[in-house]
Amino acid sequence: MRSTANESGEPLTPAGRLFLQPNTNQVIHCVIGVKNPIDVDSIKPLIRDSLMLQHPRFTSLMVRDHRGLEHWRRTEVDIDQHIKVIEDSISTTAGDDESAVNDYLAELCIDAAGLSTDKPLWEIHVLIAHKCVIFRIHHALGDGISLMSMLLANCRKVDDPEAPPTMVSFDRKKGRGRNWRDWKNLWGFVVTLWFCVVFSIEFVLRCLWVRDRRTVISGGAGVEEWPRKLATAKLRLEDMKSVKKAVTNATINDVLFGIISSGLSRYLDFRAPNGLQKEIRITGVAMVNLRPHHGLQDSTNLMRSNSGARWGNKFGMILLPVSCHGSNRSDPLEYVGRAKAMIDRKKQSLEAHFSYKVGDFVMSTLGAKIACLLNYRIVCNTTFTISNVIGPQEEIMIAGNPVTFLRANNSALPHALTLNMLSYAGRADMQIQVAKDIIPDPQFLAKCFEDALLEMKDQAMAKS
Secondary structure, eight states, rough: BBOTTTTTOEEHHHHHHHHHOOOOOOEEEEEESSSSSSOHHHHHHHHHTTTGSGGGGGGEEEEEEOOEEEEEBBBBGGGTTTTEOSSSSOOSSOSHHHHHEEEEEEEHHHHHHGGGTSSSSSEEEEEEGGEEEEEEEEEEGHHHHHHHHHHTEEEEEOOOOOOOOOOOOEGGGGSSSOOOOOOOSSSHHHHHHHHHHHHHHHHHHHHHHHOOOOOOOOOOTTTGOOEEEEEEEEEEEHHHHHHHHHTTTTOHHHHHHHHHHHHHHHHHHHHTTTTTOOEEEEEEEEEEEEEEEEEEOOHHHHTTOSSSSSSSOOEEEEEEEEEEEOOTTTTTTHHHHHHHHHHHHHHTTTTHHHHHEEEEEEEHHHHHHHHHHHHHHHHHTEEEEEEEEESSSSSSSEETTTEEEEEEEEEEOOSSSSEEEEEETEEEEEEEEEEEOOOOOHHHHHHHHHHHHHHHHHHHHHHO
């Protein structure tokens, strides 16, 4: 692999530079399970001919000029340097494929430095014995929407081998709740302006000194280096839709956050010596896609420079407060109702856009170190991170091999708890990444989330 000569290279975007800082160094892991044994020789030509290797980010080195500024410089790619094949089974106490893959991912979560800058910042790990492929891609190359859209461009539908997966997207204007551009009357403008001010002030205070009270799931500075454990909560989209119908004008995101609120309440109540005696408020950090259309999109559209969708890192950050209660709450759908009310207020504000613009401004004017410090403090002052990506709704295959599951997670953060949900073919698998010295039982936490959804579904069915 050699760099092309006399090429100055394209500067990194502000977000790309942020994700290369030591405290915010982030790698995204996309996990693809397949039905049949993996033929590595069939994967290599697929990668070589894919859209991925037509994109300059995946065929460029990250280099620094004499001033220390990062640039992308095009290079030739040797596929063999990017593929790591694990032939043997991964030993695990549980002895099943899912635990083995999660244990392997747990090691990768604290190895963000494992992607060498001597080659483009991506790798593919093939776990032969467990029929699993892990795409390991640095966050500086793009966000979850960009990367998932590109990966799925290499897949085909099981029931139509010539057709690519359906890229799910919907316009913000068609979503329920007041859109931040919907200023049809003076009162609507005043309400939107009020929420903008309130949430923006809260966001700034989180950067400075306001932090959650300590609980048994709290992380903090340095926790990103602690050993990790992973578990998977398996949720059915049909169950989530049943709950959604039972709460007026609710969305799947409202149901998801209701599940998280209920599940965390169950877990904290279990971990407390005498149960939760009073309400505890903790805060989650959610990443919000700021493209004109949510969901997965055509990767060729994302790659066009004049596209409103735009490739890269295009997301904002919002703070989501969670009120945790003891096990005496009578109506489980109350969690969804409270989540909906809170998220509706967030929709009326510009918090996600504010955080994106402020981050871009700080990076451009004060530099990557200051931006990294502020971002790091927000994470240290909150309790958990959550992301949600909508995957293909039909069954797909890659290199002719049917896909059994799709999951995603990222490198460790100062949080002791990170939740990454990715839906696929009627299922929504939530990867629960924890600092194992703080949350030693992520499998039990996964069950808390699963039981929360089942209880909500039962209540919804009883009301219908």
